[in-house]
Amino acid sequence: xLDDLKKSPDGGAHRDGVQQDGARPTRLPxxxxxxxxxxxxxxxxxAMHRWLDGEASDAVAEQDPESARYVAxxxxxGEETARRGSHRxxxxxxxxxxxxxxxxxxxxxxxxxxxxxxxxSAAPSLVAATAARLDAPTRTWWQGSLELNRGTAxxxxxxxxxxxxxxxxALRGQ
Amino acid sequence: MTAPAxxxxxxxxxxxxxxxxxxxxxxxxxxxxxxxxxxxxxxALGMTGSPDVAEDILQSSFIKAFHHLSEVRGRFDAWLFRIxxxxxxxWLKNIRRTHLSYDEDDQASQxxxxxxxxxxxxxxxxxxxxxxxxxxxxxxxFVMKHVEGRSYEEMADLLGTTVGAxxxxxxxxxxxxxxxxxxxxx
Numbered sequence: 001x002l003d004d005l006k007k008s009p010d011g012g013a014h015r016d017g018v019q020q021d022g023a024r025p026t027r028l029p030x031x032x033x034x035x036x037x038x039x040x041x042x043x044x045x046x047a048m049h050r051w052l053d054g055e056a057s058d059a060v061a062e063q064d065p066e067s068a069r070y071v072a073x074x075x076x077x078g079e080e081t082a083r084r085g086s087h088r089x090x091x092x093x094x095x096x097x098x099x100x101x102x103x104x105x106x107x108x109x110x111x112x113x114x115x116x117x118x119x120x121s122a123a124p125s126l127v128a129a130t131a132a133r134l135d136a137p138t139r140t141w142w143q144g145s146l147e148l149n150r151g152t153a154x155x156x157x158x159x160x161x162x163x164x165x166x167x168x169x170a171l172r173g174q
Numbered sequence: 175m176t177a178p179a180x181x182x183x184x185x186x187x188x189x190x191x192x193x194x195x196x197x198x199x200x201x202x203x204x205x206x207x208x209x210x211x212x213x214x215x216x217x218a219l220g221m222t223g224s225p226d227v228a229e230d231i232l233q234s235s236f237i238k239a240f241h242h243l244s245e246v247r248g249r250f251d252a253w254l255f256r257i258x259x260x261x262x263x264x265w266l267k268n269i270r271r272t273h274l275s276y277d278e279d280d281q282a283s284q285x286x287x288x289x290x291x292x293x294x295x296x297x298x299x300x301x302x303x304x305x306x307x308x309x310x311x312x313x314x315x316f317v318m319k320h321v322e323g324r325s326y327e328e329m330a331d332l333l334g335t336t337v338g339a340x341x342x343x344x345x346x347x348x349x350x351x352x353x354x355x356x357x358x359x360x
Contacts, residue, residue, distance in 0.1 A: 053326075088215070097237065
């Protein structure tokens with residue numbers, strides 16, 4: 001099931017010696033790069049890998065000339081990896097980790113997101129401080145919303161006229 | 175040896191514990207540590223070759239997980255695995271090892287003859303050296319398959335890649351190990 005990576009002159013229309021009706025247009029080389037290539041089948045020691053993956057019996061690996069000489073090696077490695085697979089931590093590991101944790105609960109995502117300056121190193125005990133900070137007004141004046149009513153509109157207009165008059169007078173003076 | 179998959183009820187149980195911890199029940203986090211520490215320890219041990227380093231990586235991973243618990247989206251076990259796996263890879267990148275040992279297990283077995291023990295210790299050392307020479311991605315795949323006993327599907331789920339790619343990594347790791355060990359053992 002290997003992909004045929006050799007380019008045929010007709011772009012693959014005569015693949016396997018069979019003329020295909022309505023042959024597809026020639027594929028660009030870049031399209032070939034994007035294809036998923038099932039590389040597993042290309043490997044040597046196929047019988048050995050299938051045996052080690054539990055897909056074939058011992059006899060299959062032992063009868064395959066390429067794999068047979070490694071069967072004993074893999075049995076020994078298997079014993080060693082099985083031994084390693086049975087390793088366990090000491091029973092007090094959980095309590096040691098718990099005692100190394102900072103006090104309080106971890107920071108909640110909503111607090112962490114709004115209090116953007118709280119970083120990875122911040123301890124969960126900062127939760128309360130962060131929450132308190134969130135209750136206080138944190139926006140600077142230019143980030144606040146502008147409420148426009150008649151009074152502020154008139155004041156703004158008068159200010160602009162005054163600035164215009166001052167600029168005009170200054171220019172005439174020159 | 176096979177690490178358990180994470181069925182939906184276990185995932186739900188994890189989410190319940192996480193909610194408790196975030197609500198202030200800090201002690202509930204110990205349940206998550208007890209549930210996942212052994213399989214993750216085997217992974218870290220297989221990757222680093224050192225029980226002390228494996229335990230350190232695991233401890234710092236759990237502390238990191240605690241800090242970022244509110245960021246868990248989806249499966250907690252897969253999220254935690256990635257923290258540990260990245261910790262192992264960072265260690266492999268940064269530390270040049272001079273010695274590998276499974277010291278705690280080096281004492282003689284009461285069932286084996288001295289010759290068998292010597293033989294086993296030798297293979298252990300040779301296998302450690304051979305594993306250490308593999309690229310981290312190949313070593314990771316081999317350890318997950320043969321030390322942790324995970325299925326390719328489970329590995330693909332945890333590592334976010336395809337079964338085909340992982341088979342290829344495991345096969346390449348086996349063939350590299352064969353080359354390194356065949357002179358002495360084949």
